[in-house]
Amino acid sequence: MKKLFYAIAIVATIFTGCSDDDDDVVPTKQPVVGEITGDITASRTLAYGNYTLKGMVKIQPGVTLTIEKGSTFTADKSNGENGLVVLKGGILIANGTADEPIVFTAKDKAPGQWAGIIMYGEAPIVASGGVASATSEDGLNLPYGGTNASHSSGSLKYVRVEYAGLVYNSNTKEHNGFSFYAVGSGTTLENLVSYKGNDDGFEFYGGTASGKNLISYGNADDSFDWQDGWRGQDNTNWFAYQTGTANYGMEIEAKSVNNTFWPKATNITLKRAAGTGTESASEKQYDAIQFKAQGNGDFSNIVIDGYASIEAGFGSAVQIRDLSTYNDQVVAGKIKLNNVKITNTPVLFLSQNSGGAFTVNAASFGVNWSVSTTATGASLTKGKWANIDGLDLLANL
Structure with missing residues (x-):
């Protein structure tokens, strides 16, 4: 019995105890391994981990998806069209840090492997002819354009998108690194990287959102692009x-x-x-x-x-x-x-x-x-x- 208590004490010391010289042994947090696919229909948090991104994953209206810092998501083009979509009324909270960014990448390190991050909001747009709504060019054919200039679709901080820009048909089904459809000024977009995509690095389709600390590196079309009366006021x-x-x-x-x-x-x-x-x-x-x-x-x-x-x-x-x-x-x-x-x-x-x-x-x-x-x-x-x-x-x- 004494040996058992001694063993327990030793284990407890390894994980929680402090030595006299304050040289603590802190266990390294191990990433979980998983797959994210289909519609996100209930609010959830994805723990720090390495995930496969499979299919066009859609965050549904009224649902919040939170991603812990340091997580990595990998798309495989051989599985078909892959991307992360925040539908109108959905919320994505992806807050990494400078040393623990959240990374979205591809199995094959080449431009045009997946659809990137697509976010829809409820802010105003001004489309062709001065109308207040339009249909998306991402192949989802969704209407966008609203009346809430200060609307929030969530928060993206220290997020990197690599090898996106999957294009099927120009102007009718094409993807960027980041695509922001009618996204409102309440949305946080800070310290974002779009790396070696096959289309634009960042594109704003109307809305009022602003981007701070943005890097567009090696993208095959435009680095920064916008239309539909985008009017972000706090870009730097x-x-x-x-x-x-x-x-x-x-x-x-x-x-x-x-x-x-x-x-x-x-x-x-x-x-x-x-x-x-x-x-x-x-x-x-x-x-x-x-x-x-x-x-x-x-x-x-x-x-x-x-x-x-x-x-x-x-x-x-x-x-x-x-x-x-x-x-x-x-x-x-x-x-x-x-x-x-x-x-x-x-x-x-x-x-x-x-x-x-x-x-x-x-x-x-x-x-x-x-x-x-x-x-x-x-x-x-x-x-x-x-x-x-x-x-x-x-x-x-």
């Missing part, structure tokens, strides 16, 4: 590093609806590595910032580097695509680009003359354009959240 610290294949650093449009509101973002760095090609040989889209279809915005403290023309008529710091956008947004003072530092980008402005001839230059913007040699761009803190297989995503910031 965006870093795009385009390498391999890429189109625009920022593609900005508003479905041809001339509007009196616009998004605001500060501390932006857009860099394009030498030798980076375009997604299509026939449509050479590689400007740092492109405005079209009445797109606008207020942007400041911007660093642009590496958007050199490799063919006449393509490649610039700022492109204005069409005459209506030039007249209604540039000349009308609804596009603001201030404190801009530009290097390795010989052509500042480019006009594609869609809808009629025009020439865009610094004078077109008036006081809404200013260059600087001291702009700093994005400011981001290194950590495991921004490091993939030994690659420091912030090395070129």
Whole structure:
């Protein structure tokens, strides 16, 4: 009996006791192993673990899915279409940390393996023709657009999406790293990474949500893209590093609806590595910032580097695509680009003359354009959240 009590005491000491020199033995928390699939119909918490993401997993309205920090989710394209969808009225709480991010990746480390994270909210949109609703282009064919600007779809902090951007049919079934449909300003989007996807890194389809500390690295289409009257007001610290294949650093449009509101973002760095090609040989889209279809915005403290023309008529710091956008947004003072530092980008402005001839230059913007040699761009803190297989995503910031 004494030996039994002694054994119990020794075990208790290993797990809870303290030695005289305070050299505690703390057991390492082991990840659980599991699979997440089907509809999430009841609120639940996924413990720290390594999970297989199988199928289009949908968080249903009224349901909250919480994911513990450090968890990893892996999709396998051979299983079909995989993704994580937050339906309108559902909530996703995925709060990692700088050293314990939540990672969504793919079995095969190549662009276009899965559908990424898709989130629906209840905030307003302005779609084609000025209507307040539209149908999603993610193949789910869901209506989006609401009336609650401050709505929350949850919280994403220190979340990394890798190898997403699965595309079936352009504009009718395509996926980004992160897709935000009518997401409201009550949603937290902070310290997010979209890495080597086959489409856009981040795309906002209307709504009022804002993103802070965003990294779009090596995505094959646009680094940051939005439409449907997106109007996030508190965006800061965006870093795009385009390498391999890429189109625009920022593609900005508003479905041809001339509007009196616009998004605001500060501390932006857009860099394009030498030798980076375009997604299509026939449509050479590689400007740092492109405005079209009445797109606008207020942007400041911007660093642009590496958007050199490799063919006449393509490649610039700022492109204005069409005459209506030039007249209604540039000349009308609804596009603001201030404190801009530009290097390795010989052509500042480019006009594609869609809808009629025009020439865009610094004078077109008036006081809404200013260059600087001291702009700093994005400011981001290194950590495991921004490091993939030994690659420091912030090395070129």
